[in-house]
Amino acid sequence: MKKLINTADSVVEDALNGMVAAHPSLRLRDRVVYRAEGPRRGKVGVVSGGGSGHEPLHAGFVGHGMLDAACPGEIFTSPVPDQIMEATQAVDGGAGVLHIIKNYTGDVLNFEMAAELVEDVEVASVLVDDDVAVQDSLYTAGRRGTGATLFVEKIAGALAEEGAPLAEVAAVAREVDERSRSFGIALTSCTTPAAGKPLFDLPETDVELGIGIHGEPGRARVPMRPARELAALAAEAVHGDLPLRDDVLVMVNGMGGTPLMELYVVFAEVAAFVRGKGARVTRSLVGNYVTSLDMQGFSLSVCRLDDRLTRLWDAPVETPALRWGR
Amino acid sequence: MKKLINTADSVVEDALNGMVAAHPSLRLRDRVVYRAEGPRRGKVGVVSGGGSGHEPLHAGFVGHGMLDAACPGEIFTSPVPDQIMEATQAVDGGAGVLHIIKNYTGDVLNFEMAAELVEDVEVASVLVDDDVAVQDSLYTAGRRGTGATLFVEKIAGALAEEGAPLAEVAAVAREVDERSRSFGIALTSCTTPAAGKPLFDLPETDVELGIGIHGEPGRARVPMRPARELAALAAEAVHGDLPLRDDVLVMVNGMGGTPLMELYVVFAEVAAFVRGKGARVTRSLVGNYVTSLDMQGFSLSVCRLDDRLTRLWDAPVETPALRWGR
Known part of the structure; x- marks a missing residue:
């Protein structure tokens, strides 16, 4: 195996550093990628995340009209609740935050735990489970979340950008997943x-x-x-x-x-x-x-x-x- | 070897068909990819091309602010003079056409031949030779043209879009190559x-x-x-x-x-x-x-x-x- 990495341990951090170096529109803080301009008052925050190794998902979709923050875990490993909690609090503009979660057991648990830990922020969540291949799998109860995550992030992100309330943003996210x-x-x-x-x-x-x-x-x-x-x-x-x-x-x-x-x-x-x-x-x-x-x-x-x-x-x-x- | 292809013979044509199906801004005619809206009167036309297998180069760079047409050859094979000649005539808006050529012997010969065959169109050309690795090589006298081709296409394309005359567009293309x-x-x-x-x-x-x-x-x-x-x-x-x-x-x-x-x-x-x-x-x-x-x-x-x-x-x-x- 030949890979363009320094060490297997540092690959996620090294890649994130390269990403924010290449894109001045992004900020990296405590292993969360944010829009550099920060949250907008009154806009629903949109947060996603998951294991690394699926690039550009999710950090490559942080920016105007899509995500406010992405929480990358280690390779193929869920982000930890602390990361998600920090991201959620940081992007809240007073209108609440939507979590977009791919349906894997670890992701679901850690996003749920973060939503419970977070204080004074209204959180809604949508589970993406678009993969028709198998009903349950190695890391999943129910269908896996894969490519349609991008559709959910794009369309929910667009509605949030327009200033729609949290319930509507969550509803359109679920509708996209269903379709x-x-x-x-x-x-x-x-x-x-x-x-x-x-x-x-x-x-x-x-x-x-x-x-x-x-x-x-x-x-x-x-x-x-x-x-x-x-x-x-x-x-x-x-x-x-x-x-x-x-x-x-x-x-x-x-x-x-x-x-x-x-x-x-x-x-x-x-x-x-x-x-x-x-x-x-x-x-x-x-x-x-x-x-x-x-x-x-x-x-x-x-x-x-x-x-x-x-x-x-x-x-x-x-x-x-x-x-x-x- | 496993590849997502139908046959080795049809891969270039199949991929071009997929490309224009995915991008309504493009048109494919006689193995040349054009902007769908056609040439703009008074604008210098910018044409590039070369062997296929380097995607998105060149057809992926056809559009507003960059190329007017791309001439894809077979895999790692120069486009033929007829292709280049047709592209050159089709994109001429009366202000002449710039050929952007990666420095490979076959490409150089076929673009030169096309420039001679073309009638009533002023043609200028720039040779891209940015690769410092080797002086001559398997298919090249002098340095090879590689990644900087994108820089030349973007910057010359932008100047052409602004309405600059052919001599200026060619000059900036050469300047980018030199830098x-x-x-x-x-x-x-x-x-x-x-x-x-x-x-x-x-x-x-x-x-x-x-x-x-x-x-x-x-x-x-x-x-x-x-x-x-x-x-x-x-x-x-x-x-x-x-x-x-x-x-x-x-x-x-x-x-x-x-x-x-x-x-x-x-x-x-x-x-x-x-x-x-x-x-x-x-x-x-x-x-x-x-x-x-x-x-x-x-x-x-x-x-x-x-x-x-x-x-x-x-x-x-x-x-x-x-x-x-x-």
Whole structure:
């Protein structure tokens, strides 16, 4: 294993230092990434977080129109309650704070504990559980939270930026989660810096269908096949759970080690699939957004849009990893 | 080798189809990617191109404030003169067209031939040769053109957008090239879809210093070491050729298979190096911009800015891969 790191112990801190050095719009304090300008009076604060290794999620989505703070844990490890508590108190502008939590047992527990510890701040939370691959898994009761976390953060962040009250921001976050589904396919395992070897074995001939973002097993291991068929497998899994119709937002997301060229090949196939179901891809994202270290593969996330969600998706956003319209 | 492709023969076309499907601001015609809105009367057209496999370069930089058209060749293969000629004629708004050419023998020949074939369009060209690693190489007389191509495209594109005449746009493009240097380090080889196996062997213990973006050999093969030392090796190579001073634009660029987290680790070290030389990183980019298929590793590109170049760098840009300020 070769990685561009100094030591396995310092990798999260080193990367966060590089991130804030590269983006003057961010501040790092006690292992929390904030907007440099601080909270805005009367705006609902939006906080997310989770294990590191999924970059740019979450710190890359801190900024105008999206998150107020991100709490990165160690690699594939939940942030601690103290981090989340500090972030929550720091971003409160008097209108309360929304916690956006990916559905993993550790994250859920630590965000809950932080919400209890926090004083004089109204906290609401939304659980993201978009991954249709498995019902329960290694670290999860219920479905896992994966790519749609980005959709929730973007759309709830946009509504918060407009000055909507906490209950409305929480409600739209839940609505986005309910209207979103994801499914991932791995070509290779990922390698954590600490372990120094692949988390699991995947033969050169096979792919893992329904992979989790921490290398958790999926539904099945099948022989490698052309992009068209892999795209159809992912799209069928999503469509079978939530039929594609009307306007859909489609994200073809790389797992960290997959070149952009291949993601565009997959996107072309997914777009054809969606059209074949009589739906329309009205918004899209193609790139590495919710990754799993150096894993090769992709995940497909879709959200069934309506006019309001489309408007909030289009609203200005200015973060390191997502930026438009401002 | 596992890749998200349909066939090795169709990968460039499939990826381009996905790209224009994902980005309504682009149009694809006869293997050339254009801005959908077409040429603007009186504006200098800016055209680049080169082999595919370096995505998002070049088609990902087509849009307001940057390129008018990109001519993608097959993987690691120059575009043909017909493509370039068509692109040149199509984007001419009556003020002439600038060709931005990475310094590889095939690219240079084919752009030159296209410039000769084109009728009734004034053409100027700039050769990008920023890579300090080697003087001549497998496909190059003189230095190779790599990461700084992005700087040239952004800054020349901004000046063209402002309505400057061809001679001025060409002059600023040459100025950016002269003020820029790059150096790349590979942790792994890349694998072309057609070959199906790594282009070269690089043992698990070693890295290649001064790698080219087509896997061309660099200066030396040395044992793997921490990110801090690799960053210093790249920065020293650049600094030894063009001393870092005053304001610098720094890009830490992934070669395609390297996770963003690792690029931020490298950026932190490069920023410290630059400060140590008494210079200031006033602008930066961290991500996968000028890639080499699935290669793991990074390249460092720097440009010594002045006020004018900073203003042009900051000017609004709206392309699939680079977007700000509009």
